[in-house]
Amino acid sequence: MSSSHQISAIRQQLDHIDHDLTKQLIARFQSIQSILHAKQGLDWPARDHGREAQILQGIQALAEQENVDPSPIVRLFKTIMQESVKLQKKARGHAPSPQTLPPSLSEALEKKSYKLASRLNHIEDSLVSVNEVVIGGDHRTVIAGPCAVESEGQIMECAAQAKQQGAHILRGGCFKPRSSPYSFQGMGVEGLKLLENAGKEYGLPVVTEVMAIDQVEVVAKHSDLLQVGARNMQNFDLLRALGKAGKPVVLKRGLMATIDEWLSSAEYVMAHGNRDVILCERGIRSFDQSTRNTLDISAVPVVKERSHLPVIVDPSHAAGKWQYILDLSRASFAVGAHGIMIEIHPKPEEALSDGPQSLKFDRFEALMLAVSPWL
Numbered sequence: 001m002s003s004s005h006q007i008s009a010i011r012q013q014l015d016h017i018d019h020d021l022t023k024q025l026i027a028r029f030q031s032i033q034s035i036l037h038a039k040q041g042l043d044w045p046a047r048d049h050g051r052e053a054q055i056l057q058g059i060q061a062l063a064e065q066e067n068v069d070p071s072p073i074v075r076l077f078k079t080i081m082q083e084s085v086k087l088q089k090k091a092r093g094h095a096p097s098p099q100t101l102p103p104s105l106s107e108a109l110e111k112k113s114y115k116l117a118s119r120l121n122h123i124e125d126s127l128v129s130v131n132e133v134v135i136g137g138d139h140r141t142v143i144a145g146p147c148a149v150e151s152e153g154q155i156m157e158c159a160a161q162a163k164q165q166g167a168h169i170l171r172g173g174c175f176k177p178r179s180s181p182y183s184f185q186g187m188g189v190e191g192l193k194l195l196e197n198a199g200k201e202y203g204l205p206v207v208t209e210v211m212a213i214d215q216v217e218v219v220a221k222h223s224d225l226l227q228v229g230a231r232n233m234q235n236f237d238l239l240r241a242l243g244k245a246g247k248p249v250v251l252k253r254g255l256m257a258t259i260d261e262w263l264s265s266a267e268y269v270m271a272h273g274n275r276d277v278i279l280c281e282r283g284i285r286s287f288d289q290s291t292r293n294t295l296d297i298s299a300v301p302v303v304k305e306r307s308h309l310p311v312i313v314d315p316s317h318a319a320g321k322w323q324y325i326l327d328l329s330r331a332s333f334a335v336g337a338h339g340i341m342i343e344i345h346p347k348p349e350e351a352l353s354d355g356p357q358s359l360k361f362d363r364f365e366a367l368m369l370a371v372s373p374w375l
């Protein structure tokens with residue numbers, strides 16, 4: 001039988017633990033004061049995602065070893081580290097970024113054909129808001145959903161899963177650019193409405209592809225973020241039209257496009273009035289057939305050096321096989337991507353498009369756990 005004495009005794013124990021925890025936290029924040037001075041001397045940024053991931057992985061392993069659910073402890077440590085970053089940023093007087101670029105980089109960027117997209121023009125990372133979701137800078141974002149919207153039930157199930165696992169934006173193709181004219185071409189406007197409703201139901205902004213100028217208006221009406229597919233990266237008329245769409249744009253890299261060509265395409269959208277552009281690396285054509293495309297992971301740091309725009313990675317289209325998506329997602333965040341775009345499906349074997357690269361829900365859950373240190 002429990003008694004009030006027992007509760008008092010446990011509370012006393014808790015008081016001791018809290019006392020020790022507080023002392024430890026004070027010591028931790030004192031160490032943060034020391035590291036912030038050391039890092040400032042080396043011009044290192046306040047936040048280090050890689051280090052945070054390492055710390056959280058260690059904590060997760062320790063909790064699992066003790067047979068304890070790691071989630072609440074991981075969440076607490078995330079908050080502690082957020083406070084550490086805030087402390088460091090405050091001490092730097094909110095001016096953590098360098099005010100000038102290295103001369104060699106400036107010189108190289110001056111010769112480029114893109115100006116608005118260039119880091120030369122905008123030294124700080126740009127942040128793009130998709131409703132309440134902020135992409136870029138220190139934010140890390142997960143976009144998830146099916147390759148194509150196939151039915152109300154399918155998109156609702158995917159939205160529920162995306163929300164439950166902590167994704168930030170729901171994806172779903174409605175106008176599908178298929179290699180064969182005989183393949184499923186998407187549900188069109190009907191699909192857009194289903195996607196919009198699913199997003200509203202679960203409080204997730206939605207992204208979908210726009211393939212042609214005459215679709216821009218209707219896609220912008222029903223979605224929060226407009227996607228330009230790899231095959232349309234150099235459809236300059238479409239890019240011009242997107243400059244006036246009034247919604248942020250995610251621009252996928254063309255199958256054979258260099259990084260500078262990709263940034264020049266971003267420049268088209270920006271020069272025509274829309275500064276809210278997010279870049280998306282989705283694999284390029286190479287000689288190797290082992291994966292659908294070759295994920296150019298090096299594009300992420302290169303883009304981040306040349307441009308202030310957010311850059312995300314689509315490992316699903318790059319790999320074409322679900323087996324590689326988790327590792328490539330981790331790799332994407334490890335090299336500094338601002339987000340990932342993942343294809344999920346309740347029954348990938350029955351998907352009307354891209355089944356082999358779509359994750360079943362339990363595999364998506366495992367992926368979200370694996371990337372959780374970055375989120």
Ligand SMILES: O=C(O)C(=O)C[C@]1(C(=O)O)C=C[C@@H](O)C=C1
Nearest residue numbers: 046047048049051052081084085
């Ligand atoms: O290791 C660092 O660089 C720190 O600034 C410390 C710390 C932490 O709280 O442990 C804080 C912020 C960084 O994002 C990573 C880790």
